[in-house]
Amino acid sequence: MPQADSKGSNWLKVVWSHLRKDLRIEWRSREAINSMLFFALLVVVLFSIAFDPTADTSREIAGGVLCVATLFASVSALNQAWAREIRHQVLDALRMTPSSGAALFLAKVLANFFFVSIVQLVLGPIFFIFFNLHPLGDVWLLILVIPLGTWALVANGTFFAALSIRSRNRELLLPLILFPIFLPALLAMVLSVKTILTGDDSDPNLLWIKVLGGYDIIFTTVCLLLFDTVLQAE
């Protein structure tokens, strides 16, 4: 099927050009990464000071603190990702192009995923130092859990940022919608990170990681299917 083939590659081309544009803007301004990084760092410092954890408790709570820090930090960046498109009516122009909204959405998610991952890569070592972490479980599983959780956050976050950008109190609305929807993924992520750091055998079948993977598949699919509706809402 040569026609379907060219359609598929066209779609990927649209994704790539959106992605390249977002990466270039970020490379020139470094707005999102810098603000996220500083914000997440502040949250980690606040938590360490507020709870003053010992080595044992820090293993218990570290996963949660890392997740919540990225969650708070990414909310501001996600709002910016779409607010940028509103200036000069770029979003309206995008709505009028014949390309699919799902491609635009996927590109935005990939770009934001990249930014948040960089923030986590920088934050990770600092985190280990501040909390004096000595992980007792399979550390390599973190390479699986953290991206899965970040994807859940970024996919839903990008979707609901596009949704809430069209309301009156746009900055306020995003966390109000995103947090409840993200809660199951947060729970799965925190529990798997905790299992990895403490090395207990409470989850031998890696059930929570599977839950996280399932959550990612279901919610990303729903987001991709419904994004055109949100983009074209009038």
Add this chain to the structure above:
Amino acid sequence: MKKLLFVLAVLVTLPLMGWGFYQAMYAAPTEATMGEIQRVFYYHVPNAMLSYLFFSINFVASLLYLAWRRSQPARALAADAWALAGAEVGVVFCTVVLVTGPIWAKPVWGIWWTWDARITTTLVLWLIYVSYLLVRRFAEGAQMHTLAAVLSVFGAVDMPINYLANRIWRTQHPSPVFFGGEDSGLESHMLAAFGWNVLAWGVWGLLVLAIRVTVERRQQEIDGAEAAAALAGD
């Protein structure tokens, strides 16, 4: 005609709820291990089941809105009124579930609340529909209906997770009483009390739903008339 129907419905609903109360509090036998506090069950479970019903009404109406919003705008508006009413009544029922649960849990478990899968997903369900109602407040115009309908799909995704939670995971929340395998089921007098309460609360909920839909339809008429007047330049 509508008024007569309303009076008739109230005349049926009130005695039915009284009868349900009598069945739950006096007619049903006292449970062997938990004692009188088990009677909370006759409110907790019917309300939980009915909250699924009203959230499903919200979901179906939202899908109909999305399907009709361009081809049949008048019908779509009617569907939107049903979606709003379904979400509002569903949140009320879900609130009853979240309030009666701890009342039962305190004497039986010794704690008001625990973060197991069933209870957490119920809270998430409640939070998502509250955020749905918030979106309806914050967004404006016709796009609000579309954005709210999209959010409703995400709420509907949480419903099966909530239903299956104490079937997949071993939760502190009691395992299912109905459709839960060999040991599930109820003694016949208890089943009668349970059935009457499902019926009474169901009729009450549908009555409130119908009133809410009527009120919302009138509001839509007023809004439409105001918009037409503004266009005419009065």
